[in-house]
Amino acid sequence: MLQIDLWKRIVIVLTCVVGLWLALPNAFYSPVEQHNDAVKAIEQGGATPELEAQRDLWPGWMPSGLVNLGLDLRGGAHLLAEVRVQDVYKSRMEATWPEVRDALRSLTPVRRQEAPDGELRVRLQDASKMAEAMEILRGLARPVQTLTGAGASDINVSGNDGLITITLSDAEKQATDERTMQQSLEIIRRRIDEVGTREPTIQRQGSDRILIQVPGIGSAAELKAIIGTTAQLTFNPVVSRGTDANANPGIGNSLLPSLDNEGEYYTVETAPVVTGEELVDAQPSFDQNGSPAVSFRFDTTGARKFGKYTAENIGSPFAIVLDDEVISAPVIQSHIPGGSGIITGNFTVEESTNLAVLLRAGALPAGLDFLEERTIGPELGQDSIDAGKVATIVAFVAVLAFMFMSYGLFGIFANIALVINVGLLFGLLSLIGATLTLPGIAGIVLTVGMAVDANVLIFERIREELKTAKGPARAIALGYEKALSAIVDANITTLITAVILFAMGSGPVRGFAITLGFGIITSVFTAIFVTRLLVVIWFERARPKTIEV
Template identity: 90%
Template sequence: MLQIDLWKRILIILTCVAGLWVALPNAFYGPVEQHNDAARAIEQGGATPELDAQLALWPEWMPSGLVNLGLDLRGGAHLLAEVQVQDVYKSRMEATWPEVRDALRDLTPVRRQEAPDGQLQVRLQDPSVMPEALQIVRDLSRPVQTLTGAGASDIEVSGNDGLITITLSEAEKQATDERTMQQSLEIIRRRIDEVGTREPTIQRQGADRILIQVPGIGSASELKDIIGTTAQLTFNPVISRGTDANASPGIGNSLLPSLDNEGEYYTVETAPVVTGEELVDAQPSFDQNGSPAVSFRFDTTGARKFGNYTAENIGSPFAIVLDNEVISAPVIQSHIPGGSGIITGNFTVEESTNLAVLLRAGALPAGLTFVEERTIGPELGQDSIDAGKLATAVAFAAVLLFMGVTYGLFGLFANLALIINVGLIFGLLSLIGATLTLPGIAGIVLTVGMAVDANVLIFERIREELKTAKGPARAISLGYERALSAILDANITTFIIATILFALGSGPVRGFAVTLGLGIVTSVFTAYFVTRLMVVMWFERRRPKTIEV
């Protein structure tokens, strides 16, 4: 029979009201966005009169979730970065040298030799002990920490004529590449999140590339300033200081320029005592003279190494190196057991804050090469929004007109459900914090057509049932029941496609898949339940003898 239980009616109405309530802030995008920004700023830095005024633009008791606008709608920066994974091989060999030197010290004196990047070559003073030396070095190897590399060692050791050559194994290179990409992704994400930008897209492309899209940022160069610096902080022993930029540092050493004093160069040991990877915190601060500085703190391992070195080298200079520049080289005055200290230099307050952000987010394990960069201005983004609004409005108007002319009163019911449908889509997008892009708008437009398609199936089925003279109530009831299987078949297959697009796609494709998938759910709900409730309530009120669809 043509009836709906009271609890079902209440549930349908509450669902529609809740969805439209959550979607409401998107109709007042500008004020709500300012309100949200002010609330975030007050939480981080305290209230000011200006922030309080912005906060008052939207009532606190109302929902404030918004659909985030993607890069093509808001404007922003697009970068495609290539991670130099070979840098990690070189760093690993640099870190291995002190370990090899100390292990062979009791057997025979050794000297490091010039070698290609990614290799470590060691010359034995006594070639006759080569077998024992090879075994000692091989004992330094560790198992590869991956399933695919199970049973393999991380280094390969060979020797001939008193020369030992050490390289990373292929299994370790693969594991290192994967680890480097994952670390780079996470660190880039942290750095961008520290700045507070909305809904950035940061994802891996291919074997060694990372796609970075940040809506709302001024330019690609600004984005590069945030993520382009590797911020590799190391603490290295100082061998000498001079002004000759062409001086030979010697094997195992590096000649690095001074950041503060132009024309001054430091010769430091390449292998660091402590690295930025062992930092657990970095904060902007001020030194004893009131100048901007950065305070830091090491983890337990770093604190122990830092304390041991300072205890054994009192009176010696100690270089603080950031991205191959010596930013400070203080003389160790006393033992520093706590694992904390302060970095001083000719910093501005902004520079010390940015450096703290970079160090706190972590050092990129390898350098980045930007192979593609684009800046999308807000004017172009606004043009995209206007074009999307126009396309949606034209499609919406055409569909509403068609349904009204073709199905009369029932078409008006479908049109009202269609408007609710679009509101529910925006409500769900706001609820999950999704990002809307131009392909996402295309998904909404497609959803409008699919929602109408479901109503057409129902109304045409009602027309067929009316021909059997079973009465209007029976015809409406059978029309909805018998059209349901066709509606579900069509929408389930489309939903499966949307799921596949989301799982395998990236960027704009995912945006399209999200709006399409959510639109399918809301379309089935509004086409079958909402329009049915409207028809039932109308029928109960009017009790017509005959109906025309």
């Protein structure tokens, strides 16, 4: 019979109320956005009168989740970067050289030879010790830490006539590439999030490329300034200092320019004592003269190595190197235990703050080549929003008019459910913090068109049942009952398509898939439950002898 239990009515009404309540902040987008930004800023840096005024633009007891606007709606920066994974091979070989030298020291003296990037070549002073040396170096190999590389070693050792060549194995290169990409993605995400931008799109494309889209940022150049720096911090022993930019540093050494003193160059050992990877914290501060600086702290391993080196090299200079430039080269005055220190230089307050952010986020494991960059202005984004609004309104009005003209009072019930459907869709998107793009708006427009499909099936089925001379209550009940299987089948197939688009697509395609998928869920809910509740309530009050659909 045509009836709905009380508890089901309460659940349906509560679901609609909660969904519309969650969607409400989107009707007051600008004040709510300022409120959210102010709350976040107060949590990070404390309250100010301006921030408190912005926070009070929206009541704290009301929901404040928004559907974030994507790059094509809000404007922002777009970058496509290629990661130079070969840089990591070179760094691995540089870091391996001290280990190789120490391992062979007791057997025979060795001298490093010139080699292509990604290779390490050493010559034995006593070539007769070749077999023993090869055995020792193969003992330095470690198993590859991946399932695909199970059973393989991380290095290959070969040699002839006293010359030994060490390279990474193919399995280790594959594992290194994967780690490099994952690390680069995470570090870029941390850098962008920490400087205050919101809802970035950072996705891997292909084997060695990363797509970066950040809504609301000023320009592609500004975005590159945040993420384009490797921020590779190292502490290297100083061999010599001079002014010759073409001096030969020697094998195992590097010639680096001074950041503060133009025309001055340092020859430093390439293998660092400590690296930025062993930093656990970096904060902007001031030195004893009141100049901006950056204080840092190492982890346990870094602190031990740093303390040991300073204890053994009192009176010797060591270089603090950032991205192949010597920031400073102080002389070690005493043993520095604890692993804490300070980086001084000709910094401004802004430069010291940015450097601390980069060091805290971590060093990119490899350099980036920017293959594509563009800036989308907010004017273009506003045009897209306006065009999307017009399309949505036109589709909405056309559907409302069609349903009213086709089904009369029942069409009005379907139109009420359609309005609730759109509200529930925005409530769901706000709840998960989804980002709305122009294809996402297309998904909403499509949802508006598809939302009445289920109602059309139900109402047409009711018409057929009325022709069999059944009473109106029985006809309505059978209409909903017999149309259910067709509704479920049609929407499940579309939902499967949306899931595949989300799983296989990226960027705007995912935005379309999300709005389409959620739109299907809300459409089915409103068609099967909301319109039926409206019809039942009307029927209970009016008790019509006949109905016309």
